[in-house]
Each structure stands twice: as C-alpha cells, then as structure tokens.
Amino acid sequence: MSNMQSRKRVALKKTVLVIGLFLQSLAYTNMSVAGAELPTGAVAKYQAETGYYAFKLGAYEITAISDGSVPQDLHVLLKGASPQQVDGLLNQAHLHNPVEASINVFLINTGNKLILVDTGAGDFFGKGFGGKFGERLNKLGVKPEDISDILITHIHTDHTGGLVHAGKAVFANANIYVGKADIDFFLDANNQNGVNGYDKAYFQQAQTAMQPYVALGHVKPLSGAQKILSDFNAYPTPGHTPGHYYYRLESQGQSITFIGDSVHVEAVQFPNPDITITYDVDQPSAAKQRRAQFEQLAKTSAMIAAPHLPYPGIGYINTQKEGFTFIRAEFHDRDGL
16 A cells, blocks of 8 residues: 555544544534433433533432632641641642642432532633533533522532623522521621621622522522422531531432532541631631531431532542541443443
8 A cells, every 4th residue: 555545544534533523522512401301321421521420319310510620729728737737638649739629510300300509600710710510501401591499508609600690690590599597698788898807709799699589589598407399408507608508319219418618628628627728607617517517428328419529529428547538439431320
C-alpha cells in the first residue's frame, strides 16, 4: 500500500470516529425528561455525559448533576486547626492547599414529579466558578417549568444561586422548601448589613435569590421535623446556618439522606469533625451537629448525598478510632440497572 493510500485510510477512520462521537453527543443532548418521564436506559446513558450520574433508589431515579467546582484556600477558611495540621491531613489524602470543592445538585424523578435538592451557585460566583447546573439540566431535556419542588438545605449562595437569573425566578412553577429559621435570619431587613461579623454579602445575596419566590408565594417554610412530598422526611440540623435541614428520601426499603453543608472538606472534617469553616454561622454548634449526625448516619449505615464531597458526592459514613471516614457508593456503568 502506498503512503498516500495509507494516509487516506487513516483520515477516513478518524472521520468515521468523529462522526460517531458527534451522533452520540446528539443522542445525549436530545434525551428528554419532559413530563417527568425518564427514558428507558437513561441511567447508563447519563453516565457517559460529563457532569451527570444517575442511579435508582427504590421507585425513584436520582441524578447527581455537577454545578462545577471552586478552589478553597483552607488555610484561610478552616477554623480550629493550624495550617500545618490541615496540610498534614491533606497530605494523607494526596491533596494540597488550595483544595477544589465540588458543587453538587440532585435531581429526583418520582415518576410524576421532578424535584431538586439545592440549585448550585448560578451566576453569583462568576464565569468558571460553578454555575454549570442550569446548562446541564437543559441538556437532560428538563425545562425549568418542569420542576415541581426544590428542597433547599440552607440559604447560602452556592445552594440558592441557581434559583434566579437576571433577578427573575428560574423555576417559576416550583415550591421552595427551606428552614424557617434561615428565612428569618437571612431575609430579615435588619440583618442586611451583616450580623456579628457574618458578612453582609450572605444576606444581600439571599434576598436576591429568595425574594422572587417570596413574591410568588411559593416559599414553604419548615419548622421542626416533618414529612413532605410523600416519601421525604425533613429534619432540622442547625449550626452551619440557623435553618439548615437534612432531607431523607425513603422508597421500597431503601433510603438516602441529603446532608447539605455538614461537611465541606472530606480529607479534613471526617477524621477531625471538630474543625469548622468560616461559612458556619455558629462554629461550636456546627461541629457538635456534625459529630452527632455522623455518628447516627454511621450507626444506621445510611447512604448520604452531599453537595461539597467530590462529585458525585454519594456514599456512606463509617466510624474509625478517631473521627470518621467516607466510603464512596459503588459505581455502576452498564445497561439494565
């Protein structure tokens, strides 16, 4: 075979490969979840698209969607440990400061409803720092108006930022479930210049994200433990914020608990749960709450989902001699699940 023929054959193979990949991408982009029906085989297909991971839990399908990640300077942010102690823990996990933090959002298909747990950062952090959730939701074929309910773990920008764009409600049909204590704290007009050193930006951004839904009458304040949306149990876990909530979903003998910001840095706060972070409104309560909840979740072998654990943020908590460890859930990537 001549060199010319050989080059033509290689070029043809490359062309066929590119066309094949392009057709695959079209298939992923055009998948539809409109009307709250996930297509057959969606679990395996989503896994091939960066930023999506879907799995079954009882009768429901849950899709972890990456909103992106942001760098965190732990020497500045973490409290209760010296930079040397933090670096020691990071080194054990083959990490170094700053550490990249995931922002995970969870989409739950009940068969007749589409529910979100948190919404990512939206436009608030600027281009390149989170804010990918909206586009990725669109690629799944989910329209904002298809979302019926949103469970907000707490009113921080990286959880509520995706609620709005250009000052308007993105999910205009959705009910927003959120702790009343967070509403009272972050939306209080008297707190808009900051409280006890807690920066005013938290409060002003909360107003921007939440007020469109307050105006629509779609905010559903939560007080105490209560059952919502059939199979969800909501229960307060104050500390990180006054109205921080966990949401536990149960179906057909299986469960998953969405734990919000009980943990920000896996490599540091599991082995030493007493280390807190600047974002905690009440530092001592946040540490106490983390230890108490982790002990219970480990004791019951409960599956958890967390927005800031490395994507997709799903797994289990085990106790160890000192503190805890995180065990990632088994990964599935095949048809027929």
